[in-house]
Amino acid sequence: MKNNLVFIGMPGVGKSTVGVVVAKQLGMHFIDTDLLIQEQEKRLLREIIVDEGEEGFLKIENQVNRNVNVENAVISPGGSVVYCDEAMKHFREIGTIVYLKASYQVIKKRIQNPKKRGVLLKEGQSFRDLYNERIRLFEKYADITVCEDGCRIEETIENVLSAVESMRNASE
Ligand SMILES: Nc1ncnc2c1ncn2[C@@H]1O[C@H](COP(=O)(O)OP(=O)(O)O)[C@@H](O)[C@H]1O
Numbered sequence: 001m002k003n004n005l006v007f008i009g010m011p012g013v014g015k016s017t018v019g020v021v022v023a024k025q026l027g028m029h030f031i032d033t034d035l036l037i038q039e040q041e042k043r044l045l046r047e048i049i050v051d052e053g054e055e056g057f058l059k060i061e062n063q064v065n066r067n068v069n070v071e072n073a074v075i076s077p078g079g080s081v082v083y084c085d086e087a088m089k090h091f092r093e094i095g096t097i098v099y100l101k102a103s104y105q106v107i108k109k110r111i112q113n114p115k116k117r118g119v120l121l122k123e124g125q126s127f128r129d130l131y132n133e134r135i136r137l138f139e140k141y142a143d144i145t146v147c148e149d150g151c152r153i154e155e156t157i158e159n160v161l162s163a164v165e166s167m168r169n170a171s172e
């Protein structure tokens with residue numbers, strides 16, 4: 001059944017922190033699939049990235065996310081999941097994709113050091129280039145887009161909840 005919510009968006013946009021509160025407010029389960037990756041691999045994300053490289057990490061990320069089998073859950077994957085075709089196909093089948101959107105300036109302020117934070121940057125790619133590359137994918141997959149520029153986290157959560165409510169009312 002297609003009754004899950006799946007958050008996508010840049011690292012630092014709030015998929016994990018907003019996701020858990022939204023799940024609580026809506027009486028849904030919550031899964032941060034980065035934690036599933038760490039549990040399966042018995043390594044931290046940053047260790048997997050160092051050991052396996054970007055391609056290796058994406059393979060694991062795709063495999064873990066495409067196998068998520070839940071109902072009535074908020075799912076918060078890592079920001080790079082939009083490169084994982086099978087995982088995204090699966091998420092489209094089991095849920096509504098919610099894109100948490102923020103300007104480059106807002107994200108850059110939160111992520112001071114992308115490499116240290118474990119962001120999957122290709123060799124020679126700037127964080128700005130990565131942002132531009134990813135927004136196209138976020139826009140392609142989004143069923144709902146919630147923009148958080150100028151919002152406090154509480155307002156982001158409220159805006160997500162009303163967008164989800166409107167969508168549910170419209171499909172009744
Ligand atoms: N308006 C906002 N919306 C969402 N998160 C916000 C906002 N303002 C500040 N934050 C902060 O940004 C951080 C987002 O981190 P996190 O949830 O780990 O993001 P992600 O899982 O998308 O990488 C949190 O520390 C959160 O408190």
Ligand SMILES: O=C(O)C1=C[C@@H](OP(=O)(O)O)[C@@H](O)[C@H](O)C1
Pocket residue numbers: 009010011012015016034045077078079080117118119120121
């Ligand atoms: O966007 C990325 O390249 C990544 C984001 C991280 O998750 P968050 O988006 O939850 O920070 C984590 O999956 C990994 O470090 C790679």
Ligand SMILES: [Mg+2]
Pocket residue numbers: 015016017032034076077078
């Ligand atoms: Mg997260």
